[in-house]
Amino acid sequence: MLYREALNRAIDEMMAADESIVILGEDVGRYGGSYRVSEGLFAKYGPKRVIDTPIAELSIVGNAIGMAIAGLRPIAEIMTINFSLLAMDQIVNHAAKFRYMSGGKMTIPLTIRMPGGVSRQLAAQHSESYETLYSAIPGLIVLAASNATYAYYGLKAAIALNDPVVFLEHELLYPLEMEFKEVDTFDPFKAEIVKVGKDLTIITYLKMRYDVLEAVPKIEDELGISIEVIDLNSLRPLDMKTIAASVQKTKRVVLVEEDHKTGGYGAEVIAKISEELFYSLDAPPLRIAGEDVPIPYNRTLELASIPTPDKIAQKIIQWGRKNGL
Amino acid sequence: MHSARVEKFYYLMKLGREFELAAKEQYMQGNIAGFLHLDIGQEACSVGAMQAFDKGDVFTHYREHVLALARGMDPKLVMAELFGKVTGVSKGKGGSMHLFDPDLDFYGGDAIVAGHLPIAVGCAYARKIQGEKAGVFAIFGDGASNAGAFFESINIAAAWKLPLIFFCENNYYAIGTRIGWVSPFEELYHKARNYMPAKRIDGMDVCEVYKAVTEAKEYIENGLGPYFIEAETYRYEGHSMSDNGKYRSEEEMEIFKSRDPIENLKNKAIAQGLVAPEYFDEADKKVQKVIEEAIAFAASSPEPPLSELYEDVYCKECTNVIP
Numbered sequence A: 001m002l003y004r005e006a007l008n009r010a011i012d013e014m015m016a017a018d019e020s021i022v023i024l025g026e027d028v029g030r031y032g033g034s035y036r037v038s039e040g041l042f043a044k045y046g047p048k049r050v051i052d053t054p055i056a057e058l059s060i061v062g063n064a065i066g067m068a069i070a071g072l073r074p075i076a077e078i079m080t081i082n083f084s085l086l087a088m089d090q091i092v093n094h095a096a097k098f099r100y101m102s103g104g105k106m107t108i109p110l111t112i113r114m115p116g117g118v119s120r121q122l123a124a125q126h127s128e129s130y131e132t133l134y135s136a137i138p139g140l141i142v143l144a145a146s147n148a149t150y151a152y153y154g155l156k157a158a159i160a161l162n163d164p165v166v167f168l169e170h171e172l173l174y175p176l177e178m179e180f181k182e183v184d185t186f187d188p189f190k191a192e193i194v195k196v197g198k199d200l201t202i203i204t205y206l207k208m209r210y211d212v213l214e215a216v217p218k219i220e221d222e223l224g225i226s227i228e229v230i231d232l233n234s235l236r237p238l239d240m241k242t243i244a245a246s247v248q249k250t251k252r253v254v255l256v257e258e259d260h261k262t263g264g265y266g267a268e269v270i271a272k273i274s275e276e277l278f279y280s281l282d283a284p285p286l287r288i289a290g291e292d293v294p295i296p297y298n299r300t301l302e303l304a305s306i307p308t309p310d311k312i313a314q315k316i317i318q319w320g321r322k323n324g325l
Numbered sequence B: 001m002h003s004a005r006v007e008k009f010y011y012l013m014k015l016g017r018e019f020e021l022a023a024k025e026q027y028m029q030g031n032i033a034g035f036l037h038l039d040i041g042q043e044a045c046s047v048g049a050m051q052a053f054d055k056g057d058v059f060t061h062y063r064e065h066v067l068a069l070a071r072g073m074d075p076k077l078v079m080a081e082l083f084g085k086v087t088g089v090s091k092g093k094g095g096s097m098h099l100f101d102p103d104l105d106f107y108g109g110d111a112i113v114a115g116h117l118p119i120a121v122g123c124a125y126a127r128k129i130q131g132e133k134a135g136v137f138a139i140f141g142d143g144a145s146n147a148g149a150f151f152e153s154i155n156i157a158a159a160w161k162l163p164l165i166f167f168c169e170n171n172y173y174a175i176g177t178r179i180g181w182v183s184p185f186e187e188l189y190h191k192a193r194n195y196m197p198a199k200r201i202d203g204m205d206v207c208e209v210y211k212a213v214t215e216a217k218e219y220i221e222n223g224l225g226p227y228f229i230e231a232e233t234y235r236y237e238g239h240s241m242s243d244n245g246k247y248r249s250e251e252e253m254e255i256f257k258s259r260d261p262i263e264n265l266k267n268k269a270i271a272q273g274l275v276a277p278e279y280f281d282e283a284d285k286k287v288q289k290v291i292e293e294a295i296a297f298a299a300s301s302p303e304p305p306l307s308e309l310y311e312d313v314y315c316k317e318c319t320n321v322i323p
Ligand SMILES: Cc1ncc(C[n+]2csc(CCOP(=O)(O)OP(=O)(O)O)c2C)c(N)n1
Pocket: A026, A055, A057, A079, A083, A086, B063, B111, B112, B113, B114, B140, B141, B142, B143, B144, B145, B169, B171, B173, B174, B175, B239
């Protein structure tokens, strides 16, 4: 199943089952979505429930909050995560805080989908990963879909949740054909152990999952070790249970993320591991992240600004040798 | 209109058109990547405006190649930027959407829709208190006229009587969204009418654009406040190379193509005896040569070295103290 089809199917089935679900965003209706995620939904559900908005991100999210207050369950699409900064006030000051500020009286069931990440030569204003911003906000749930299975079940779960969810997608994943696993029960907050291993835990999420998996055989070969790979799926809340079980077993941890290293999301994960699992560790944790630069247009520089399978392998091998692996 | 001026209009529009066609071809050959927004069909707006607004500061959105050329940017350096080469105007770091040249008072390619408008307002405020006459020109699309930043900008510019020309290219579409679906009316000058003089003009007619911007320029130079121009125009291509533009009818396309800014200027100029027919062949030849040179320059230019990755994040002095 294509990644974007998984998302489309999740929305479609939820909308068919619940009339209060609406979607809104730029080009989501007649055009079918700029990444074709909402394809076919306008024809099926009509303009009342599939709403083409003007280019007005603050209003897209603000309007969605108002709809949620009135009893609808809106799914807002922000075309690219960079533009979500225009809606940040509505997301952070309003959606995330209404429940708390009202002493629990207000409920904002709202899903905000945001494609992001470094795609291909889209330059600095279209290539960001802002999960670190949203994951820092109490009152928000932040989910990150790296694969068709999570895209489908995770998005359905997000829509069903009674709190605001920032649902992160990666732009390079939409056209990819992926394995889809049917499951009976699904916990959107649970991390996935993508590969079992015993000497080193690599924690990652979103598109970096694939870069890590590509690098793993080479690292295992070079260092003669076996690696466990965890895909976080949920960034807020963070599944520390799965992380702890793995790190206590392997005693070594590497975190791979695409966003900028300084203040990146991985910093929080490593901080939690340092606080809670310090004495389980046999080596200092390693972070492999995007460089601390705006993303350049030139392809060579662009690739130099983010982790790639080669760089991941090289850095982990170097680090492993230094740390007794 | 002087014949020399008409010749210049033709040359620049033709240069813009051929530049865009060449960029399209180079994109398909894999030499240009990312979002490439072509200006084909809309050349009269950029050329007429930049010929009239020849001094002062220019702020633009991402559909800006022709505007940059009309402002005087060297086609070689623009093409090299599209190729991502270090010789490009933005050293290959910005690409198609981010052409910057402060020497030409040209700031952007901004790719956050309407994001450049509050910036243009701030610049106009500074020009006003600095006593600079020339003022500021900001160009944007119909889609941008729905953004909060747009409404804040017309309000502030008018409240403070700032020397700023708002130039809205109404090509009726923001990617696949027709302006009439998301705005109560399609004639967008209505949005600014209560704030400043606001006019709707034929953006397919370079002479009309030139006249309107000249008038606007005089108005802002006289300290009377901002001025709004809505230019009706049409893009012949999709929104970017990743969009086929098929949500628009062929009829609509044909209507606008029959108003093609380049063909019509040429026919009119010949019919009125303003420009000798031979001029056009010569101009076309010159354009071809300039474009060929631009591509050759871009193709043979070096890639940015890896050391460029951390250059330009901060100023030189700051780079020394920030690890
Ligand atoms: C704040 C923001 N929201 C959305 C986008 C995505 N986007 C890029 S161009 C565009 C359409 C803009 O249309 P218009 O202003 O009419 O300019 P045109 O492309 O027609 O020249 C959209 C929605 C963006 N770049 N920035």
